[in-house]
Amino acid sequence: MSRTRTSLVAALALVAGTSATALLTAPAGAATASVPCTVDYKVQNQWDTGFTTSVTVTNNSAAKSSWSLKWSYAGNQQITNGWSAKIAQSGAAVTATNETYNGALATGGSVSFGFNGSYSGTNAVPATFTLDGVTCNVDDGGGTGGGGGTGGGGGGTDGRVANPYVGAKAYVNPEWSALATAEPGGSRIANQPTAVWLDRIAAINGVNGGMGLRAHLDEALKQKGSGDLVVQLVIYDLPGRDCSALASNGELGPNDLDKYKSQYIDPIASILSDPKYAGLRIATVVEPDSLPNLVTNVGGTNTTTDACVTMKSNGNYEKGVSYALDKLGAVPNVYNYIDAGHHGWLGWDSNLGPSVQEFAKVATSNGASVNDVAGFIVNTANYGAAKEPNFKVTDSVNGQTVRQSKWVDWNQYVDEQSFALGLRDKLVAAGFDSGLGMLIDTSRNGWGGSARPTGPGPMTSVDDYVNGSRVDRRIHTGNWCNQSGAGLGERPTAAPAAGIDAYVWVKPPGESDGSSSAVSNDEGKGFDRMCDPTYGGNPRNGNSPTGALANAPLAGHWFSAQFQQLMQNAYPPLP
DSSP: OOOSSOOOOOOOOSSOSOOTTSOOSOOOOOOOTTOSEEEEEEEEEEOSSEEEEEEEEEEOSSOBSSOEEEEEOSSOOEEEEEESSEEEEETTEEEEEOOTTSOOBOTTOEEEEEEEEEOSSOOOOOSOEEETTEESSSBTTBOOOOSSOSTTSSTTOTTOOSOTTTTEEEOOOHHHHHHHHHSTTGGGTTTSOOOEEEOSGGGGTOSTTOOOHHHHHHHHHHHHTTSEEEEEEEEOOOTTOSTTOSTTOOSSOTTOHHHIIIIIIHHHHHHHTOGGGTTSEEEEEEOTTHHHHHHHSSSSTTTOOHHHHHHHHHOHHHHHHHHHHHHHHTSTTEEEEEEOOOHHHHOSHHHHHHHHHHHHHHTTSTTOOGGGOOEEEESTTOOOOSOOSSOOTTOEETTEEGGGSTTTTTOSOSSHHHHHHHHHHHHHHTTOOTTOEEEEEOTTOOOOSTTSOSSOOOTTOHHHHHHHHOSOOOSOTTOOSSBTTOOOOSOOEEEEETTEEEEEOOSOTTBOSSOSSOOOOSSOOOOOGGGOTTOOOOGGGTTOOOOBOSSOOSTTSBOHHHHHHHHHTOSSOOO
């Protein structure tokens, strides 16, 4: 993956030991006129035996002078105390009614309350809510809700939920699972859901006897059972793909837009629209790296590449992504998430504003609409952590802001979650749906192990403080290939925070970022010196060593040594 400037930090576990195949918590959703009521149920904090939840009810029907909200838990959750509502529980059934001061609920009005509870095992979000006997989060034409409103589902199609990850299992790729299981200790994570990468035309039907798209979807139907299930697909074969790096160059030339449309996107859309698969929730990650490259690598100092200039001038990245959004967004059970780089790439104001403009342009041209976009994903196949536990971008040392440190380098963000939420606000302001959801790839951003700091660094200088605090132990934030010392991050989890649809493992742990030396291949993948541990660097990584692991295979190929390192340095640690 190409990275102009990558970035830092790792995630402090808020929820340890959650099952990746039972994604938890709740989404934010925008009310629509056809939905009589919406319920936004958010688990604000969760620990081994307890949780704190906030609930917001929006009434889209006739005004009410009192209200009663009901739901049932699938597990053994017990509410211990609440506020701003009278809450009663009988077995799994819960009823929350208004207090004397908040009974009035106008048309379009909202009311909020909260509570603490206890649980063991899984703390799943309730599947159904009723307000005065009327089912919420379901439009008048039918369809099912998933613990949130129907807004932000892309396309506004009946039956789309606000957050496809809530209340659903996620697809476990049996091919990746088998590779993980074959590794010593790998069975500990072999049941985790990872994305399926459609990184060439041949992958649609299966490469070298492997599973194609239909085979994965058929297996997903088996895993789904009677509940809901999300399948995660990476759409990754643009003309002139990855114009600022070589390790993940693709098979299509810069001008092969028609081939991209007719031989790649059209067949995928055709398969996904098969009624056989209508009961699956399909989350697509649309073209990692493409649009951010058009923002940062076509005119910046030390960052411009001829290939990116070509793709900017011919418009085929923009046309290709628009076409993918349009065709895939027309499938009612598809949720498109556009790749938005990461905080160490786009976190500067000079990059973030133009990126939002670029995203809005692509989502509103060549047949695409903002309704084709369920959300955006950050940190795809990268190492910046979800949350920095030991320092904040607002910290200062001896009167100097940490933004002056060499590591932060005047960035506005120091972790992926703050970047994702800041980007989300700007996207909504630019015209995207207010129910927009963000994904964060946490497959390799844990940075655990003995090198992980346990607290803030010394206050002797901003550099000492930041370097002693940061859990991201990379040599430089521009290093992106097979990073030494990296670990598995947060396990896949739905709605870990308001506005975040899920933590996901889009890059399957154990798959190489690129070969550490030149390898002849028929996959169109070149040799990028950023994957070479002996390379002294370039201006993009401050002329620093790459920090890449040695003896790495081609991008996407299994890298056993990396997989073992990721397990060893996992944070939260593996059992």
